[in-house]
Every structure is written in structure tokens, then in C-alpha cells.
Amino acid sequence: xxxxxxxxxxxxxxxxxxxxxxxxxxxxxxxxxxxxxxxxxxxxxxxxxxxxxxxxxxxxxxxxxxxxxxxxxxxxxxxxxxxxxxxxxxxxxxxxxxxxxxxxxxxxxxxxxxxxxxxxxxxxxxxxxxxxxxxxxxxxxxxxxxxxxxxxxxxxxxxxxxxxxxxxxxxxxxxxxxxxxxxxxxxxxxxxxxxxxxxxxxxxxxxxxxxxxxxxxxxxxxxxxxxxxxxxxxxxxxxxxxxxxxxxxxxxxxxxxxxxxxxxxxxxxxxxxxxxxxxxxxxxxxxxxxxxxxxxxxxxxxxxxxxxxxxxxxxxxxxxxxxxxxxxxxxxxxxxxxxxxxxxxxxxxxxxxxxxxxxxxxxx
Amino acid sequence: xxxxxxxxxxxxxxxxxxxxxxxxxxxxxxxxxxxxxxxxxxxxxxxxxxxxxxxxxxxxxxxxxxxxxxxxxxxxxxxxxxxxxxxxxxxxxxxxxxxxxxxxxxxxxxxxxxxxxxxxxxxxxxxxxxxxxxxxxxxxxxxxxxxxxxxxxxxxxxxxxxxxxxxxxxxxxxxxxxxxxxxxxxxxxxxxxxxxxxxxxxxxxxxxxxxxxxxxxxxxxxxxxxxxxxxxxxxxxxxxxxxxxxxxxxxxxxxxxxxxxxxxxxxxxxxxxxxxxxxxxxxxxxxxxxxxxxxxxxxxxxxxxxxxxxxxxxxxxxxxxxxxxxxxxxxxxxxxxxxxxxxxxxxxxxxxxxxxxxxxxxxx
DNA sequence: TTGTATGCGTTATCAT
DNA sequence: ATGATAACGCATACAA
Numbered sequence: 001x002x003x004x005x006x007x008x009x010x011x012x013x014x015x016x017x018x019x020x021x022x023x024x025x026x027x028x029x030x031x032x033x034x035x036x037x038x039x040x041x042x043x044x045x046x047x048x049x050x051x052x053x054x055x056x057x058x059x060x061x062x063x064x065x066x067x068x069x070x071x072x073x074x075x076x077x078x079x080x081x082x083x084x085x086x087x088x089x090x091x092x093x094x095x096x097x098x099x100x101x102x103x104x105x106x107x108x109x110x111x112x113x114x115x116x117x118x119x120x121x122x123x124x125x126x127x128x129x130x131x132x133x134x135x136x137x138x139x140x141x142x143x144x145x146x147x148x149x150x151x152x153x154x155x156x157x158x159x160x161x162x163x164x165x166x167x168x169x170x171x172x173x174x175x176x177x178x179x180x181x182x183x184x185x186x187x188x189x190x191x192x193x194x195x196x197x198x199x200x201x202x203x204x205x206x207x208x209x210x211x212x213x214x215x216x217x218x219x220x221x222x223x224x225x226x227x228x229x230x231x232x233x234x235x236x237x238x239x240x241x242x243x244x245x246x247x248x249x250x251x252x253x254x255x256x257x258x259x260x261x262x263x264x265x266x267x268x269x270x271x272x273x274x275x276x277x278x279x280x281x282x283x284x285x286x287x288x289x290x291x292x293x294x295x296x297x298x299x300x301x302x303x304x305x306x307x308x309x310x311x312x313x314x315x316x317x318x319x320x321x322x323x324x325x326x327x328x329x330x331x332x333x334x335x336x337x338x339x340x341x342x343x344x345x346x347x348x349x350x351x352x353x354x355x356x357x358x359x360x361x362x363x364x
Numbered sequence: 365x366x367x368x369x370x371x372x373x374x375x376x377x378x379x380x381x382x383x384x385x386x387x388x389x390x391x392x393x394x395x396x397x398x399x400x401x402x403x404x405x406x407x408x409x410x411x412x413x414x415x416x417x418x419x420x421x422x423x424x425x426x427x428x429x430x431x432x433x434x435x436x437x438x439x440x441x442x443x444x445x446x447x448x449x450x451x452x453x454x455x456x457x458x459x460x461x462x463x464x465x466x467x468x469x470x471x472x473x474x475x476x477x478x479x480x481x482x483x484x485x486x487x488x489x490x491x492x493x494x495x496x497x498x499x500x501x502x503x504x505x506x507x508x509x510x511x512x513x514x515x516x517x518x519x520x521x522x523x524x525x526x527x528x529x530x531x532x533x534x535x536x537x538x539x540x541x542x543x544x545x546x547x548x549x550x551x552x553x554x555x556x557x558x559x560x561x562x563x564x565x566x567x568x569x570x571x572x573x574x575x576x577x578x579x580x581x582x583x584x585x586x587x588x589x590x591x592x593x594x595x596x597x598x599x600x601x602x603x604x605x606x607x608x609x610x611x612x613x614x615x616x617x618x619x620x621x622x623x624x625x626x627x628x629x630x631x632x633x634x635x636x637x638x639x640x641x642x643x644x645x646x647x648x649x650x651x652x653x654x655x656x657x658x659x660x661x662x663x664x665x666x667x668x669x670x671x672x673x674x675x676x677x678x679x680x681x682x683x684x685x686x687x688x689x690x691x692x693x694x695x696x697x698x699x700x701x702x703x704x705x706x707x708x709x710x711x712x713x714x715x716x717x718x719x720x721x722x723x724x725x726x727x728x
Numbered sequence: 729t730t731g732t733a734t735g736c737g738t739t740a741t742c743a744t
Numbered sequence: 745a746t747g748a749t750a751a752c753g754c755a756t757a758c759a760a
Contacts, residue, residue: 002503004737015747020739030745045502050482051424052737054415055752062463072453076446076692081439088438088466098464100429102452118414138409139366256679285679312676315620315649328440368753379731384755394729416753419736 003044011044012037023048050097054118063091063338064122066101068132074102078310079327080125083146086331087123094339096120121338123331124148126192142341144334149192151232156337157351158330162196162307163237165323168358169277169305170204172321177364179275179303183213184248185259185287186279189227194279197307199237201277202245212246213273217266221247251283259286267294272302275364281306281313281322288318288363303364318362325356367408375408376401387412414461418482427455427702428486430465432496438466442674443691444489447510450695451487458703460484485702487695488512490556506705508698513556515596520701521715522694526560526671527601529687532722533641533669534568536685541728543639543667547577548612549623549651550643553591558643561671563601565641566609576610577637581630585611615647623650631658636666639728645670645677645686652680652727667728682726689720 009016014033021028022037029037041047054060065087067074075081084098091098099119121142124133128145133152136143144156173179184201186194205212224242227250234241251262259282267290278284284306288298296302298318306313309324333352341347373380378397385392386401393401405411418424429451431438439445448462455462463483485506488497492509497516500507508520537543548565550558569576588606591614598605615626623646631654642648648670652662660666662682670677673688697716705711 006737016738017740017748018746021746024739028745033745048739049419049737051415051418052752053739055413055419055754056737056739058739058752060415065464072692073446073449074452075439075444075448081441081445082437084439084464085437085466088464089436092466099426100448100452100462100464102449102456312679315676315680317681328436370753380754381732381756382730385730388755392729397729413753416736417755419738420753420755422736422755 003046005046005048008037008041008044008046011040020048060118060120061096062099062119063096063335063342064099064101064119066103066122066128067125068103068128069125078308079147082327083331083334086328086333087335088331090332090335094335096335121342123334123338140345142338142345144338144341146330146334147193149230149232149236151235153349154341154345154347155349156334156341156347157349158334158337159351159353160193160325160330161353161356162193163200164353165307165325165356165358166197166200166277167204168356169307169321169323170201172358172360173275173277173303173305173364174204174208174210177275177303180210181213181271181273182210182275182277183215183273184246184277184279185251185263185283186248187251187254187258187283189223189242189248189250190230192230192233195229195233196237197279198245198248199239212248214246215249215266216270218247218249223247226250251286254280254282256282256286256289259283260289261286263287263290264293267291268296272296275299275303275305277305279307281308281310281320284320284322284363285312285316288316288320299362299364305364309359313359314361321361321364322359323356324359326354329354367410369410369412372401372405372408372410375404384412424482424484425460426463426483427460427699427706428463428465428483430467430486430492431489432467432492433489442672443511446691447695447698450692450697451699452695454696454699458699460699485706487698487702504709506702506709508702508705510694510698511557513594513596513600515599517713518705518709518711519713520698520705520711521713522698522701523715523717524557524689524694524720525717526557527564528717529671529689529720529722530561530564530641531568532720533671533685533687534565536722536724537639537641537667537669537728538568538572538574541639541667544574545577545635545637546574546639546641547579547637548610548641548643549615549627549647550612551615551618551622551647553587553606553612553614554594556594556597559593559597560601561643562609562612563603576612578610579613579630580634582611582613587611590614615650618644618646620646620650620653623647624653625650627651627654628657631655632660636660639663639667639669641669643671645672645674645684648684648686648727649676649680652682652684663726663728669728673723677723678725685725685728686723687720688723690718693718 005016005019009019019037022034026034088098122136124143124145126147130150133143146158189195189198223245229242251259276287284304288304291298291302298304306320306322309322313320313322369380369383373383383401386398390398452462486500488507488509490511494514497507510522553559553562587609593606615623640651642651648668652668655662655666662668670684670686673686677684677686
């Protein structure tokens, strides 16, 4: 017997307009009427129906947290879990509810249904290509990207300062440790996070008169052909392409196991680098495991660094020198930025670039 | 200028009822009219408004995934991330959207707003006390608990088979390894997962003529007074209380650091157990770290076991003997069960108890 | 098979 | 300060 607004109105001896005001603009009512209405509402545990409010107000107080991945895991991912926490916390503080979407790339309808007309804004995960973003824009739904890049207008972007973080790692290795032969291991460089990290690696070497490590055992390949760079990122960093950037080692995925297995096949190189800079912690952990199995000591023979500062980075042996990324903070900032676009649909494209911190541990 | 149903109707030269049917009961329409309507809808990228559908249909196709914790982390938690993945996957398959709730215990209104009238069902996280569950019941919103326990009617419960899993660990330690002095380390035993694990520990000892390890260095304390047991769980296992169950070591929280620090203060015991059974992997990892620092070898001096099979359990040194729990599966089953209650509100209280698997690694 | 009329629960406009 | 009434966008019983 869920009560509706009209029931409460009848019980309180007022019109339903008055009950509506009691909830949305209490200051308009006489204190006496307000108290009477709210008393009855409490008695029957009445609250206005959110859906009905939404359609009458043409505004939903609902935002989407949308993940577009190739496959599981979605929220199990060490990044999206805490990012969701941060996003939700700010959403709640601003009176928004969060609805989830997770879909694979195949479906060309991206979470049909709720997306269509019923959310006020959307956070899109790392791999949202421009055509998807445009679907939202065509429906006037503001969009914020997290850890991604686009050249489209009126889109918010929140990212970690990948370039700056990797520069800190390189400075540490070159200036503090004096290493010169430094290799780079990543998975597909087209990823909007890994590319800036790679640029920072290249630039730091160049600025110190050093050259990218080239593994003499591996066949040469064309970096740009094999891993076509994202044009938006290239232009952000004022590059034309990836020529002259050497042939970093690319592992098939950023998982511990994958990195470990790939390196086990490759090691030992005829000429070993003094340090290995990895695009992520997981890759670094896999690389360390492979190195150990091949008899190399970390960091005495080869130093290794990661990126992200996942939980395991501090618990593994040796513990990992890395850059601390704060997904919770990224998520929280995303929601704040999304609100700007919801309030002002014409707000220009903005990038929020979060500072990060170098964590020096045992592996370097 | 988002198109509405009536616009599409006009463009197609039909009434809006026909457009409505085109989306909800296409088989009712003549193929010709249907095609014409859908063509126009596609052209204008029209989809029915979910919110309006919801209020007209009086059911929302929306379920809540609600976390009730003391504090962060919510979805960062190694359990709730994958559980959410599983829950979402099944929700999507059944045409439901998922809205999130996360709140701390203090607020006596639990996610006011969407909960109130606008979800068809709710999944409640591990620490949902009965009064909260009743709030939903009073609003006729079906509830399923994950990793929790209640004596209330018409509530679904999905849990890992904690008792069975821990029994497997104990059998392994006693029968295969021949260990006799076995200690138990947990955090607060009132937790609905840890209590069955503890019962399994006690029962296995008793059935093999062994006794709970008692640390002679620690002051005795009254288990039942210190950690009042959940009555629902007691009755499920047919127990009266916790008398005669010894004084297991209780750490303040189930985190690696906490367990490590607590154990560092306690070690070495005057008399060491041959094995330490921990209520979770994180506790076990902390215990291992403490043991190593105090000069004990795992498993040569003391064997250690965990529970949950978190990612780190396979990557730490020594890798951890544990029970594999599948949060993804738990989440998926929860959604399936929730659907039963949505379709049949009178469905009786049901427990789904998921089988698990013993994983023997280096630590035992 | 399709159209008409009414209802869903709320907000907003315009009176009073 | 409060009430009457028309949206809001869609579903559905009933009529045709």
C-alpha cells in the first residue's frame, strides 16, 4: 500500500501541490502546514517517487559510470573499483545517483536504455572511441573521459599526469642512480596512458644525451606501423609520429603472467640493460619474476620500475619503485568536472591533469 | 529537440499507441507498419524514455547494488568489485539496470531517494543488520544478502560455503600434513563469514581428538563476551554459544598491515603452534610477514593458510594455501536469486551456498 | 491490427 | 501561502 502524494495530501487536508512543495521548497510553506505534512509523510514512510520527479522535472539526478571494455574484468580492475568509489562519493554529495553500464566493444548500441534520455551525464572509461562519444553528444548528454583522450569539443578529460610521473622515474634512474642503458617495456602503445609515459622515457633519454635501449636479439620492427598512435595524443605532445623512437619491448597484455612469460622467452638478452622501465606495475612485477628465474638480481644486476602503485607493488619482493596514481581522486574529479558540463553544456573541452608522486622502493 | 513518441507517431502516420507497441510488442504489428516506425525511429535515433516507461509500467527494470560499510573502500574492495561484475552481467542479461548505493552505518536513512520507490529489488552487502532489511521489506522491495545472514522471512542469501571450505583446509593440515597444534587467527568473529570458518576449525579439531591451540602468553578472555555471536548463525549451526571454543587470536582488522603489526608484538609465543589457520588471505599474508621477521620459516617451522584466494595469494612468498572464493559467481547468483523474489514476492527465504575449492600452495 | 481514452506520480504555471 | 490544472512521456484497457 505504498502511499502517493495525493494520499498524503488528503490525510493532511491540503492539495498535492502543497505536499510537492513540502519536499522541494519547504521554505515556501507555513511552518505549521509543513510540520503537519512531514509528520504524516514520516508516519507512512512516504517519499516522492524519484522516477516521476525525473520525468516531471526533465532532469534526472542520475549519472552513468560507463565502462567499455573488451571483456571482463570491469569493476574488479584495480583502477575502476576505487575510481568508482571516488565518483560515487562526489555524486552523492551533489545529489546524484549513479547507474552503471558495462559493455563490450561489439555492441554498437552502448547500454541502450538508460543512456538514451535518462541520464544527466556520463563518465566514459579509458577506451571510448570518438564515435561513441558522439552518440552522447547527439543526445545532449555531457561526457567526461577518464584516462582517455579526444579531440572532440565540449568534452571533459581527467587524467593522471603520466608524462610528468614517468619523467620523475627517469630523472631518478639517470640522475640519482646514474643508469644509462634503460629499456622500456609496455603493452600496446596506442593506449592513452602508455603513450605519454613512453614519450617521457624518450624525452628524458634525449635530454641527457642517451639513446633508447635496443635489444640486439629482437628483430627490428616499425613502431608506428605496429602500434598506430592516437592522433589526439600526438598533437597534444606536438609530435608527428613515432619515428626515431626505437623498438621498445611490447608485451601482449598488461598482466603479470603475460609479461612474465614473454620475458622468459626473451631473456637473457645478449646485452642486458642496466634498468627496465615498465609502463605498469603489473608488467614490472612479471618482468621481475622472469629476471629472477633467469638468475638476475633486482636491482643489483637490473633495476626495474613500475607505474600505478598498485597494492602488490609494496608487498612484492623486491618492492617496486613506481609512481603513485590515485584512482579514487581521478574518479572524484571526474564527477566534479561532469557537473560543470551538466550545469553549462557549452563549457569548453577541459583537461584536469592530476599530480602524482614518485615512490622509491627496493627495485631501483 | 529530442523526439518523443508522439513525434515519431506523427511522422509515421500512426497513433502513439502503435509506436509504443512497436517497441514493447512488435509481434502485434503488421510487418509493414513496424518497419516504417522503426525506420523513422532509427533515423531520429529515438528510444522510449526509460523513466516514463518505468512510471507507466509501475516497475522499473532497475535493481540496487547497495553497500553498507563503515567507511571506504567500497568497490575497491577485492570482493565487491568482481561481485559487482557478476551481478551486473546477470542483471543486463535479464534487462535490468543497476544503480549503486554506498553509505556508512551512521545515516539511518539508507540511500534515501532511489531506494524509496524506484527499484525493483536490492542486493545488500555483508553488513546489513535486520533493521535495514526491514526498511526494504516494508516497502515491498525484495532483498538478497550476499555473504550475510538473517533470520527474517522472504530474504535470499548467497554465500560461499565457508564451513565446507575451512573443513577442507583443516583436513589437509591434519590428515595430509599431520599437524596437531593448530592456531586460529581472525578478526572479529561476529562477521557472518568468519564465524562458520571458525566453527569448521573447532569441529575438525574435535573430530580428530585435537584441541584448540591456546597461546600461553596471552591473557585468557571470554570469547562470547568479547565477540557476541550472531544468533542467526548460531542457530544455523545448531550451537548455543561459543563456550569451550578456546581463545583464538583476534586482530583488529582484516588487513595485511594490521595482522602483521599485531603478530609482531605477540611473537614469538612461548610455545609455537605447528600451523596457523587464518580467516582470510590478507591476515595470512600479514602473519607470514611477521613470522619471517621473527626468524620463522613458512612452512618448515610454521605452516600458514589463508582464505579467499585473492590475487596476491598466488604471488606472495611463500604462495598461500587457501580456499578459492569466486565473488563474480556470488554476485551473479545473487542477481538470479533476486529475480525470483521480484517475480514471486512470497518466495521463501533461501540460501544458496556456493561450493569452493582448496588450493594447496607453498605455505602449508 | 490499430486508435481512443485514461492513468502513472510528480512538477510547474497560473490563479486566488 | 495554497489550490486547480495542465504538462511530462509512456503503457494499456477497451473500442473499433
